[in-house]
Amino acid sequence: MFKAIWNWIQTFSSPKHFYPMSGRLIPWFTAASAILLVWGLYLGLFVAPPDYQQGESYRIIYIHVPAAWMSLFIYVVMAVSAAIGMIWQIRLADMVAAASAPIGAAFTVIALITGSLWGKPMWGAYWVWDARLTSELILLFLYFGYMALQSAIEEQRTADKASGLLAIVGVVNIPIIHYSVEWWNTLHQGATVTKLDKPSIDTSMLIPLLLMALAFKLFYAALVLVRTRNEVLYRDRNRRWVRELIKNLG
Numbered sequence: 001m002f003k004a005i006w007n008w009i010q011t012f013s014s015p016k017h018f019y020p021m022s023g024r025l026i027p028w029f030t031a032a033s034a035i036l037l038v039w040g041l042y043l044g045l046f047v048a049p050p051d052y053q054q055g056e057s058y059r060i061i062y063i064h065v066p067a068a069w070m071s072l073f074i075y076v077v078m079a080v081s082a083a084i085g086m087i088w089q090i091r092l093a094d095m096v097a098a099a100s101a102p103i104g105a106a107f108t109v110i111a112l113i114t115g116s117l118w119g120k121p122m123w124g125a126y127w128v129w130d131a132r133l134t135s136e137l138i139l140l141f142l143y144f145g146y147m148a149l150q151s152a153i154e155e156q157r158t159a160d161k162a163s164g165l166l167a168i169v170g171v172v173n174i175p176i177i178h179y180s181v182e183w184w185n186t187l188h189q190g191a192t193v194t195k196l197d198k199p200s201i202d203t204s205m206l207i208p209l210l211l212m213a214l215a216f217k218l219f220y221a222a223l224v225l226v227r228t229r230n231e232v233l234y235r236d237r238n239r240r241w242v243r244e245l246i247k248n249l250g
Contacts, residue, residue, distance in 0.1 A: 013092045015232040016241045022225040029222035033215050040211030048205045057121050064114035066213040067107045070220060071139060072174055074104035078146070079171045082164030092228070094160040095235065097167060098150055099227035103220060105143035112136060131180035135173055142170040156235065 012018055044062035051058040078100040085094035115133065116126040127133065146163045153159035201209070236242045 013090050015092055015095070015236050016239075018092055019229055019232055019245070022229055026222050026225050029218050029225070033218035033222060036211050036215035036218065040208045040215055043208035044205075044212065048208055049202075051205075054122065057118065060114050060118045062208060062212050064111060064118055065209060066216040067114065068111040068136070069213055070216050071104060071108040071111050071136065072177060073217070074100050074107060074220060075139060075142070075167070076171065076174060078104060079167040082160070082167045085160060086164050086168075091235070092232070094164065095228050095231040096224065097146075097164060098160070099224050099231050101143055101146045101150070101163075103223055103227070105140060105147070107216075107220075108136065108140045108143060112140065132177065135177045135180055138173055139170075139177060142166065142173065145170075 012021060040062065045059055048059070050056050078097045081093045081097035081100065084090055085097065112133070115136075119128070120126050146167055149163035149166060150159050153162055233242060
């Protein structure tokens with residue numbers, strides 16, 4: 001069983017085999033993401049009741065919270081992929097990390113902007129140097145640093161190693177972001193869903209939030225496959241299988 005799984009991983013990690021396999025998955029991820037996104041937004045914006053304290057303004061959580069979760073999740077995926085690329089010399093893992101960085105940065109920007117829009121009516125200011133907000137901003141700089149190293153270093157293998165090392169070291173910021181509201185006295189509210197005990201959010205509000213979170217993850221899956229396929233074609237542009245692929249498409 002283990003050998004079969006390992007053989008499948010080795011096959012899928014080959015850019016030549018990854019390209020057609022990923023192409024078949026992208027439409028499914030895209031369709032599922034679109035369905036869940038529409039469903040989640042409908043429930044969150046029109047069915048879920050107003051919050052007893054924040055009123056209608058709380059509804060921004062259906063974008064802000066999933067985006068914030070994705071900013072952390074994608075960085076972990078990027079760091080793990082970079083580690084796999086460095087340890088086992090799997091080229092596709094480095095490509096996944098490189099493809100993930102701009103997506104993760106985009107989700108981080110969305111989280112920061114929507115958080116600022118939410119913070120204005122709640123705190124009276126768009127930005128405060130709160131531990132959660134500051135560490136999330138540092139995460140954005142880590143994404144930018146990874147992409148800068150990828151662009152600045154001409155030799156691809158060296159660029160992957162340098163940016164991958166930054167990604168791995170930067171993982172230390174992830175638990176800081178997650179536990180910042182518990183470790184320090186911050187304005188940002190504590191966890192309402194990811195708790196060991198019962199979530200302190202009503203089910204009618206929780207369900208659309210979870211649907212949006214799943215929709216964002218499926219959207220990321222589709223988008224990272226598209227970007228990785230482009231990365232594969234670019235890096236393997238001089239290999240025989242890519243030339244044959246282009247010839248067949250032409």
